[in-house]
Amino acid sequence: MRPQALIIDDEPDILDLLLMTLENMGVDCRTAETIKQAHAALSEQLFDICLTDMRLPDGDGIDLVKMMQKKYPQIPVAVITAHGSMELAVLALKAGAFDFVSKPLKLKVLRDLVSTALKLSRKNEAVIDSQESARTTLLGKTPAIQDVQNKIAKLARSQAPVYISGESGTGKELVARLIHKQGARADSAFVAVNCGAIPSELVESEFFGHKKGAFTGAISDKQGLFQAANGGTLFLDEIADLPLAMQVKLLRALQEKSVRPVGGNEEISINVRVLSATHSNLAEKVKQGQFREDLFYRVNVIELHVPPLRDRVEDISLLSDHILQKLAESNEIQKVSLNKSAINALQKYSFPGNVRELENILERALTWLEGDVISVADLMLPEENRTDTVDVENKKSGLIQENDLESHLEDQERQLITQALESTRWNKTAAAKKLGITFRALRYKLKKLNLE
Ligand SMILES: Nc1ncnc2c1ncn2[C@@H]1O[C@H](COP(=O)(O)OP(=O)(O)O)[C@@H](O)[C@H]1O
Ligand SMILES: [Mg+2]
Structure with missing residues (x-):
């Protein structure tokens, strides 16, 4: 069956353009001029997409979006906004609109929008299926994490920019990947970029690409990240680190839905969802003048907060189990487990590095482990957060600063390991034996101490 669209607009010119474009794409259209007529049409048949103007004779587009969210949440609604009225577009997205397109209508943008919406409606059942598997990927049974899982499922159906906040290692990138994977763009690329990792003089060309000869070193045309993500999702990680000059250019690209490669003179239209x-704290950066308010407003249409691990303590044992399972598979060893006191200690630990730190702690414990049960001591949790009192005396005396102690111990370790290696002519197996540690443990130490 041909896809069905409902178009709500009372301007004949726009209506003609929309009808022509959609019919060319093989979409059957029905039109309505008022919210009332739209109601009637919706009660008579099912639609795959709904396009509405913002100003209608008997109300505004936002009211229609809200009504649709309530009564027909499975139908993607896009709003058509007047030129330059970002505020309304943002309001519509917040209210649950799938996307927006601004006047004067650009045909390419309109077509991209429609085909994304149609993929979504065809994907409907598949999406529901994959939600289950996605749930098992973002592990957690606490209400805090289940709330995140539900929001992901909902946001996946929208094209709205989502700003994911949360401490390091909480799972922000994982969340972004899931929003992509459960949405209409799943079959296209997910491109993740760490904004803080690109030297500021290269950011523009990394994002938008460049033409051969645009600057010294530009020996050939290069595609930018926006083009690489075309049709898919671009994930801007650590967006607060973006230089101010680049923030202006990013804002422009997002508003125009097009980019201009460095040294090029034509705009390339792009169809990318930005997460x-x-x-x-991005809002704080705005206050301090380090992040542009207009860009903040544009990328932060919807905020999704990922809570720190210490606020979902009940998930720690579930997560640990999953991590140990993965480690066992990748190291091709029997799965090990945590004893009760180890789980207890983890539940009391503050995890400044969140899930990523939990992964590291377990991986390190496994490296050193002789048997198949991890106990508290194997976890080697940092002193200040340890719940037992063995080292309290050391701390009280205040003679040795924590970092000094660590580097002091590392120096000693380095010396002992080097001696052992020298006396065995760098035979690692023999050196490990001599030191009374496993080969795996020695390999870990060498890496950690930069002795390789
Ligand atoms: N709820 C979760 N379930 C399973 N793995 C998780 C979960 N949260 C985080 N992780 C894992 O923890 C690590 C850090 O997550 P990541 O998304 O990179 O964090 P962030 O981007 O917030 O720094 C990744 O290996 C990720 O797969
Ligand atoms: Mg990250």
Whole structure:
């Protein structure tokens, strides 16, 4: 069956353009001029997409979006906004609109929007299926994480920019990947970029690409990240680290839905959903003048907060189990487990590095482990957060600063390991034996101490 669209607009010119474009795409259209007529049409048949003007004779587009969210949440609604009225577009997205397109209508943008919406409606059942598997990927049974899972499912159906906040290691990138995977763009690329990792003089060409000869070193045309993500999702990680000059250019690209490669003179239209994240407080950066307010407003249409691990303590044992399972598979060893006191200690630990830190702690414990049960001591949790009192005396005396102690111990380790290696002519197996540790443990130490 041909896809069905409902178009709500009372301007004949726009209506003609929409009808022509959609019919060319093989979509059957029905039109309505008022919200009342739209109601009637919706009660008579099912639609795959709904396009509405913002100003209608008997109400505004936002009211229609809200009504649709309530009564027909499975139908993607896009709003058509007047030129330059970002505020309304943002309001519509917040109210649950799938996307927006601004006047004067650009045919390419309109077509991209429609085909994304149609993929979504065809994907409907598949989406529901994959929600289950996605749930098992973002692990957690606490209400805090289930709330995140539900929001992901909902946001996946929208094209709205989502700003994912939360401490380092909480799972922000994982969340972004799931929004992509459960949405209409799943078959296209997910491109993740760490904004803080690109030298500022290269950011523009990384994002938008460049033409051969645009600057010294530009020996050939290069595609930018926006083009690489075309049709898919671009994940701007650590967006707070973006240089101010680049923030202006990013804002422009998002508004125009097009980019201009460095040294090029034509605009390339792009169809990309932008998700962003940072571990710092973006609103605070805006106050301090380090992040542009207009860009903040544009990327932060919807905020999704990922809670720190210490606020979902009940998930720690579930997560640990999953991590140990993965580690066992990748190291091709029997799965090990945590004893009760180890789980207890983890539940009391503050996890400044969140899930990523939990992964590291377990991986390190496994490296050193002789048997198949991890106990508290194997976890080697940092002193200040340890719940037992063995080292309290050391701390009280205040003679040795924590970092000094660590580097002091590392120096000693380095010396002992080097001696052992020298006396065995760098035979690692023999050296490990001599030191009374496993080969795996030695390999870990060598890496950690940069002795390789
Ligand atoms: N709820 C979760 N279930 C399973 N794995 C998780 C969960 N949250 C985080 N992780 C894992 O923890 C690590 C850090 O997550 P990541 O998304 O990179 O964090 P962030 O981007 O917030 O720094 C990744 O390996 C990720 O797969
Ligand atoms: Mg990250």
